Amino acid sequence: MTETVTDIIVARSRPSEGLQTMVVWSTFGHIALIALLLFSGTRIVDERQEPVMTISLGGAPGPQTGGLTQIGARAVQAPAPPDAPPRQAITPPAPTPPKMALPDPAVKPRPQPRPQRAPPEANARRENTGPQPTDGNARAETPVVRGQGFGLSSAGGSGGPVQVDAANFCCPDYLAQLVTVIQRTWDNNQGVVGSTTVRFTIARDGSILTPQVEIPSGFIALDSSALRAVQVTRAPPLPAAFQNPTLTVHMRFDYQR
Amino acid sequence: MYTFGSSFLALQVQDAAPPAGSGGMLQILLESSPLSQIVLAILIAFSIASWAIILFKTISYRAVDRQTRTFLDVFRRSQKFSDVQAICPSLPSSPLVGVFQAGYAEITAQFRQAGQGTASPPGSSSRPILKSLEAVDRALIRAATAEVNKLERKLTFLATTASVTPFIGLFGTVVGITLSFQQIGATGSTNLAVVGPGISEALIATAAGLFAAIPAVVFYNHFVHRVKDFSATMDDFALEFLNIAERNFT
DSSP states (O other): OOOHHHHHHHHHTSOOTTHHHHHHHHHHHHHHHHHHHHHTHHHHSOOOOOOOOOOOTTOOSSSOOTTOOOSOSSOSSOOOOTTOOOOOOOOOOOOOOOOOOOOOTTSOOOOOOOOOOOOGGGOSSOOOOSOOOOOOOOOOOOOOOTTSSOSOOOOOSTTSSEEESSTTOSOHHHHHHHHHHHHHHOOOOOSSOEEEEEEEEEOTTSOEEEEEEEEOOSOHHHHHHHHHHHHTOOOOOOOTTOOSSOEEEEEEEEEOO | OHHHHHHHHHHHHHHHSOOTTSOOHHHHHHHSOHHHHHHHHHHHHHHHHHHHHHHHHHHHHHHHHHHHHHHHHHHHHOSSHHHHHHHGGGOTTOHHHHHHHHHHHHHHHHHHHHHHHHTOOTTSSSOOOOSOHHHHHHHHHHHHHHHHHHHHTTHHHHHHHHHHHHHHHHHHHHHHHHHHHHHHHHHTOOOHHHHHHHHHHHHHHHHHHHHHHHHHHHHHHHHHHHHHHHHHHHHHHHHHHHHHHHHHHO
16 A cells, blocks of 8 residues: 555655765865865975075175174174183282371370469450349330231230230240240231131140130131141240149230231 | 865965975875875865765755745745646755645545545535545655755764864874874984974874864754754745645635
8 A cells, every 4th residue: 555645755755866966076176176285285385495685783794895884803703712711800908907006105194284264354244243133013015006017916914815814824925925936827818807716725835735716707717727827836835933734825816908 | 165175274284394305295195104194085085075965965955945935935826736736846856845745645635535435526616625634734744854854864974074084183193193203212313304294294184184074064054054944944834734724625
């Protein structure tokens, strides 16, 4: 019993023609390729002797130097001379020790002349023989003049720019010194008119503790400038006549422009 | 691809060629050991066969592609299966022709049986009825399988070439290098003039193996992809055929 579908499948499964032709073509192609490789092998490896170009940096060895000047008659790389004797190291002669001069015990030291006092007439300054000056209690007025000098001064009396929290502070010289020291670091030229009071405490060794703006001027630049001037200052130590361990100072900074 | 392969080999050979004055390629091959000559002959035979298959399959797949498109065009424009059957002999390469012929033969056989049973001639005005649509499906599947087998025929040789020829070439190289080491031992010198030609000759075997393998790998992958495409087209066509048969004959 045969089936029509099977017949069709068998008929279509027959190997198709053309492979043999391709085998022939492929063989020819390979033969051509191998022949090309084999017989062009002499051309792949180039056996021609190319003329070698030599460039001598020291000039040509012959008389025709082609415009180059020869360095010298010597070859650049001369062979080393055979059996050269080893060179001895040159050592400098040993330094002679310096002669030591010993004191001669037999020689007696020469007597030195004793210094003599000058006569009293040679002194330029005469001895003070008058009465000694004593400390008085009179005071000279030193009022603050606006628009002159710095805006920071130590005029005495209450209500001045520098006040201290100690009753009857002994030493106005110290305050003047303090004002001078702070003025060195104070930039009073801020372009604004104003007045800032800074409160700070001076320890015994002169270090400044807890500076703070007490009465602000209303301008941050003025306040911070005054505060900075106090902060970077190292005050002189408190005078010995002042007994308290610390001194609290209220300092007013007047900016006049 | 062909010229690329040749230039590749030329480069290899140029690198492996001996220095000037020791003779050309022909001399090297003639002076080489018989074992490496055999290895080279095997590799060349593999290469010839795989290139023959590559050329054959390229041409036949191109015909398959073209005829399949023509067949689908005709099939979708025709009104009757008999019209399609009439052009089938002119498109022998297309696998769809085999699938169609199998389905058509099955349908015709069923009609003929039904006609004998009821004594009414096939193709008469009364609408013919299919006895079994599953039988038509089976016939289509059988034909599709046979067509795929036919398309895949000889592709296995390409796969074999791709995987085996590098090893054959390597074998020839290893044997050749072994021999040249023996030569070193015999002459007692490691001079390049003694070692060089032997190693050069040995490396030719590896180059030949790669020369045979690389096109085989490339074209095997390409052809497998093509066959997968054709198989998908056939499955699609079989379903289309079944739909038409079910719509018209049940």
